[in-house]
Amino acid sequence: MAEQTGSDDLLGSLNPGQREAVVTGASHNLVLAGAGTGKxxxxxxxxxxxxxxxxAPNRILAITFTRRAAAEIRxxxxxxxxxxxxxxxxxxxxxxxxxxxxxxxxxxxxGWSVLDADDxxxxxRGVLGRGKRVEGLKASQIIDVVSFARNTRVTLAxxxxxxxxxxxxxxxxIGAVVRAYEERKKERRYLNYDDLLLIFAARLAxxxxxxxxxxxxxxxLIDEMQDTNPxxxxxxxxxxxxxxxxxxxxxxxxxxxxxxxxxxxxxxFSERVPGARVMRLEDNYRSTQEILNLSNWLLSASPLExxxxxxxxxxxxxxxxxxxxxxxxxxxxWIAGELRRAHExxxxxxxxxxLVRSNYSGRAIESLLIENDIPYVFFGGTKLxxxxxxxxxxxxxxxxxNPDDEVAWLRLLTLVPRxxxxxxxxxxxxxxxxxxxxASARDARxxxxxxxxxxxxxxxxxxxxxANRVDDAVGRAAAMLTPVLATKYRNENxxxxxxxxxxxxxxxxxxxxxxxxxxxxxxxxxxxxELTAAPKDDDHVVLSTVHSAKGLEADWAFCxxxxxxxxxxxxxxxxxxAVEEERRVLYVALTRARDRLCVTRALFxxxxxxxxxxxxxxxVLEDAYFLSTLPEGLVAETVHVPQRAPRPGPPPGxxxxxxxxxxxxxGDLE
DNA sequence: GGACTCTGGATTTTT
DNA sequence: TCCAGAGTCC
Numbered sequence: 001m002a003e004q005t006g007s008d009d010l011l012g013s014l015n016p017g018q019r020e021a022v023v024t025g026a027s028h029n030l031v032l033a034g035a036g037t038g039k040x041x042x043x044x045x046x047x048x049x050x051x052x053x054x055x056a057p058n059r060i061l062a063i064t065f066t067r068r069a070a071a072e073i074r075x076x077x078x079x080x081x082x083x084x085x086x087x088x089x090x091x092x093x094x095x096x097x098x099x100x101x102x103x104x105x106x107x108x109x110x111g112w113s114v115l116d117a118d119d120x121x122x123x124x125r126g127v128l129g130r131g132k133r134v135e136g137l138k139a140s141q142i143i144d145v146v147s148f149a150r151n152t153r154v155t156l157a158x159x160x161x162x163x164x165x166x167x168x169x170x171x172x173x174i175g176a177v178v179r180a181y182e183e184r185k186k187e188r189r190y191l192n193y194d195d196l197l198l199i200f201a202a203r204l205a206x207x208x209x210x211x212x213x214x215x216x217x218x219x220x221l222i223d224e225m226q227d228t229n230p231x232x233x234x235x236x237x238x239x240x241x242x243x244x245x246x247x248x249x250x251x252x253x254x255x256x257x258x259x260x261x262x263x264x265x266x267x268x269f270s271e272r273v274p275g276a277r278v279m280r281l282e283d284n285y286r287s288t289q290e291i292l293n294l295s296n297w298l299l300s301a302s303p304l305e306x307x308x309x310x311x312x313x314x315x316x317x318x319x320x321x322x323x324x325x326x327x328x329x330x331x332x333x334w335i336a337g338e339l340r341r342a343h344e345x346x347x348x349x350x351x352x353x354x355l356v357r358s359n360y361s362g363r364a365i366e367s368l369l370i371e372n373d374i375p376y377v378f379f380g381g382t383k384l385x386x387x388x389x390x391x392x393x394x395x396x397x398x399x400x401x402n403p404d405d406e407v408a409w410l411r412l413l414t415l416v417p418r419x420x421x422x423x424x425x426x427x428x429x430x431x432x433x434x435x436x437x438x439a440s441a442r443d444a445r446x447x448x449x450x451x452x453x454x455x456x457x458x459x460x461x462x463x464x465x466x467a468n469r470v471d472d473a474v475g476r477a478a479a480m481l482t483p484v485l486a487t488k489y490r491n492e493n494x495x496x497x498x499x500x501x502x503x504x505x506x507x508x509x510x511x512x513x514x515x516x517x518x519x520x521x522x523x524x525x526x527x528x529x530e531l532t533a534a535p536k537d538d539d540h541v542v543l544s545t546v547h548s549a550k551g552l553e554a555d556w557a558f559c560x561x562x563x564x565x566x567x568x569x570x571x572x573x574x575x576x577x578a579v580e581e582e583r584r585v586l587y588v589a590l591t592r593a594r595d596r597l598c599v600t601r602a603l604f605x606x607x608x609x610x611x612x613x614x615x616x617x618x619x620v621l622e623d624a625y626f627l628s629t630l631p632e633g634l635v636a637e638t639v640h641v642p643q644r645a646p647r648p649g650p651p652p653g654x655x656x657x658x659x660x661x662x663x664x665x666x667g668d669l670e
Numbered sequence: 671g672g673a674c675t676c677t678g679g680a681t682t683t684t685t
Numbered sequence: 686t687c688c689a690g691a692g693t694c695c
Contacts, residue, residue, distance in 0.1 A: 065684090065685090066684090066685085091685065092685080093685050094685085116685090117684090117685090132689085193684090193685050194685090196685090197685095255683075256683080256684075257683095258682080258683060258684085259683085259684065259685080357682065357683080358681075358682045358683070359681075359682080359683085359686095360680090360681050360682080360686095361681095361682095363686085380683085380684090382686075387686090388686085388687080414673095417673090417674095418672095418673065418674095418695095419673085420672055420673045420674080421672085421673090422671080422672060422673090423672080423673085492686090522685085523685065524685080525684090525685080545682085545683065545684095546683080547682085547683045547684065548683090548684080566682095569682060569683090571682070572682090581683095582682095585682095585683080671695105672694105672695090673693100673694085673695080674692105674693080674694075674695095675691100675692085675693080675694095676690105676691090676692085676693095677689105677690090677691090677692105678688105678689095678690095678691105679687105679688090679689090680686105680687090680688090680689105681686095681687090681688105
């Protein structure tokens with residue numbers, strides 16, 4: 001039996017636990033896979049197994065957390081054979097978007113535009129008007145709290161209490177603003193990320209729709225199940241009777257609580273999904289035992305019972321290193337030096353992974369990598385479609401694709417010299433009025449934009465003519481705006497920005513429409529450095545935020561900035577759940593290393609900022625600091641004291657300082 | 671009145 | 686890098 005033999009090859013490289021997880025015949029499954037236990041391997045093997053068993057690839061859907069994870073699964077599945085092509089792999093948001101766009105008769109919302117976080121804040125700012133704040137909250141904070149409420153499916157008032165426990169905020173005042181914002185969003189036919197999930201979930205509540213959607217798939221696999229939030233569960237629940245679910249996750253790696261995920265939500269999985277079988281993978285294939293000892297200790301120091309104890313199949317290796325420095329700059333400099341040395345010794349750059357807590361802290365390291373000529377990619381850095389100059393160019397495309405897109409119009413119009421907010425708003429109102437009288441988009445532009453320069457009207461017409469060749473349209477928009485952008489960004493790295501525009505043009509090739517192009521990269525962003533920093537070959541260092549590091553591993557991992565006040569973050573203090581999530585963030589970081597783990601920190605330079613309820617003193621941060629109870633012997637510690645050459649004291653016998661006349665010579669004025 | 675320029679300050683984490 | 690605010694210029 002040829003099929004059976006193939007199956008044996010496929011399963012041969014798996015351990016008994018993985019094999020069992022791959023061939024399970026239960027209708028629904030949850031695989032609790034600890035860090036490094038072969039989670040992705042298991043998912044990929046499961047997909048291959050299903051296909052070998054006769055499932056058509058396009059009846060399998062893998063829900064992943066990021067575009068990168070989706071690409072990884074797709075490529076690992078496809079290396080086997082072309083027969084594997086067609087497996088869907090995408091995020092929840094991309095899935096919802098695809099269903100909504102492909103089936104306007106079922107879901108509606110045809111022609112509505114998706115807004116990213118910045119644009120949502122822009123709409124909210126418009127609602128807030130002059131003061132730009134309500135109850136002390138600014139636009140982006142209100143957007144966040146609304147999103148939290150929807151993703152956790154609680155009321156706005158509860159979300160406000162959860163997000164801002166120390167502040168007295170009148171939920172009614174926020175509610176009024178939010179209502180006005182929702183109204184404006186509807187008027188302009190805007191959707192945000194949450195709306196996509198909500199629309200999908202709301203229609204799935206209809207049993208007929210659920211049966212229909214479910215009938216498209218034999219199995220839906222969900223990666224990173226621990227980070228699935230209540231809103232996403234409302235998509236899963238109605239589909240349970242109609243397809244199979246294969247979920248993989250690890251509660252100890254749940255780090256998306258701020259987005260509504262609850263790490264405990266996978267515990268009652270088998271009650272929530274009737275008939276589900278729960279399996280565990282506990283043998284770690286990634287790291288040495290010493291690295292796991294440190295990781296295991298971190299969890300065991302928690303008041304929560306994680307019940308994790310990772311065992312290293314690979315056995316023993318070097319102790320993790322703990323390096324302390326005076327300042328973050330010293331820390332970053334040392335890391336860059338280590339990478340350089342290793343490269344000179346013949347190790348490729350891609351041996352290394354550097355993990356940081358925030359984008360901000362990554363930038364210090366990024367600049368030292370640049371200084372040392374080390375090729376890198378920064379996952380978590382600036383996203384291409386979120387950078388100001390790319391948004392400028394996209395605004396020209398957006399107004400062509402959707403003439404009602406107010407945010408895009410205002411952005412585009414204010415690029416015109418001598419046009420500010422007021423003039424732009426007036427022009428937009430004129431456009432709307434013309435459209436309401438039945439003018440085509442092109443005619444409305446011709447009549448309403450009479451006072452605008454000719455290049456704008458002609459340029460938009462040219463973009464419209466190229467709308468079905470999206471890369472061409474991007475090129476035309478960039479050409480049209482290059483003169484004004486060159487001025488706007490003349491002191492802000494214009495050359496590099498101009499190169500980005502070429503990348504955008506390339507990404508747009510083969511997209512069917514402007515909206516499809518924008519939506520694809522809005523829902524699955526590309527980081528700028530993925531396109532620019534390591535263009536030559538694949539050998540580069542990976543710098544990543546811990547949150548973007550899901551699924552990443554490397555021979556050497558540097559966890560940077562592991563200082564008091566950072567782990568846990570001072571913002572989490574006072575909230576036990578938040579502190580626990582911080583612990584899991586560090587756990588995810590530590591478990592990325594295969595052979596060498598370097599934990600680095602700047603001890604004498606911790607920023608102690610004023611915070612709601614007063615600044616935290618250093619000793620409070622020290623008390624909460626996870627590594628302050630680190631037992632002897634788990635790590636090899638090095639304290640790096642900067643080498644300062646001693647300077648000789650002043651010459652002996654110097655006269656006492658004389659009084660010096662500090663007044664200015666007034667000359668004739670006297 | 672509106673546009674533009676400069677400066678200082680702050681920045682968890684992401685679809 | 687980005688935003689907000691103040692001050693300046695047309």
